[in-house]
Amino acid sequence: xxKKANFSQIKEKVARxxxxxxxxxxxxxxxxxxxxxxxxxxxxxxxxxxxxxxxLAGECDFTLGxxxxxxxxxxxxxxxxxxxxxxxxxGQETIxxxxxxxxxxxxxx
Amino acid sequence: xxKKANFSQIKEKVARxxxxxxxxxxxxxxxxxxxxxxxxxxxxxxxxxxxxxxxLAGECDFTLGxxxxxxxxxxxxxxxxxxxxxxxxxGQETIxxxxxxxxxxxxxx
Numbered sequence: 001x002x003k004k005a006n007f008s009q010i011k012e013k014v015a016r017x018x019x020x021x022x023x024x025x026x027x028x029x030x031x032x033x034x035x036x037x038x039x040x041x042x043x044x045x046x047x048x049x050x051x052x053x054x055x056l057a058g059e060c061d062f063t064l065g066x067x068x069x070x071x072x073x074x075x076x077x078x079x080x081x082x083x084x085x086x087x088x089x090x091g092q093e094t095i096x097x098x099x100x101x102x103x104x105x106x107x108x109x
Numbered sequence: 110x111x112k113k114a115n116f117s118q119i120k121e122k123v124a125r126x127x128x129x130x131x132x133x134x135x136x137x138x139x140x141x142x143x144x145x146x147x148x149x150x151x152x153x154x155x156x157x158x159x160x161x162x163x164x165l166a167g168e169c170d171f172t173l174g175x176x177x178x179x180x181x182x183x184x185x186x187x188x189x190x191x192x193x194x195x196x197x198x199x200g201q202e203t204i205x206x207x208x209x210x211x212x213x214x215x216x217x218x
Contacts, residue, residue, distance in 0.1 A: 002173055002176045002178055002186065002187075003186065003187040004178060004180070004184060004185065004186040004187070005184070005185055006183045006184050006185070007163075007183045007184075007185060008183050024161065024185045024187075026159050026161050026187045026189075026211070027159060027189070028138075028159040028211040028212075029137075029138045029159065029161065029209055029211040031161055031163060031185060031209065050135050050136060050137040050138065052133065052135050052138065052140055052209075054116075054133075054140060054207070064111055067111045069111055069113060071113070074115045074116045074117050075113060075114070075115050075116075076113065076114055076115070076116060076133045076140060077111065077112065077113040078111075078112040078113070078133075078135045080135075080136070098163070098207070100138055100140065100161075100209050102135070102137040102138040102211050103137075
């Protein structure tokens, strides 16, 4: 049995105001496609899962521990386990980013 | 120390004729951005790593074990460990796809 989907047809979940996510999970890692509107204010948070974030559209300031880096399309960043992080959208464009979590986030299933 | 990059600036490696890859690795999982030209003939192969493949551009027939599925932009598919797989490009457009491997592929570092 093949497990496949199209992200456009995966039901989106509203994570918070202006933030949606679509989840496609394996057994060992999970892809999450997020949209983050310009007005959204994601909160600083942390988790024991390793995260890799790949920016597909939009620009943001990304906070990772004590560091602040600017990210735009094509940028990819590693969020090690348990490091607090968040992002602040820049400009008016909705951010589209792909997060990979390892291990999978059971709270997203 | 933040680990970040832009995929366009990651040195591409020619995997085989018409196939390139750019690698960004964490400790637990690895993102690989591939380009596969229409004439390329990727070989059937398998590995113990779980793989999730996300098609960003182009269309292909994807072979997974005994199954054959057509994939296009936005499609995402799970390749469980040790299942033989390959893809055949369709049309003339170069395929751009993102693979996530868990655990990381040491042979790609």
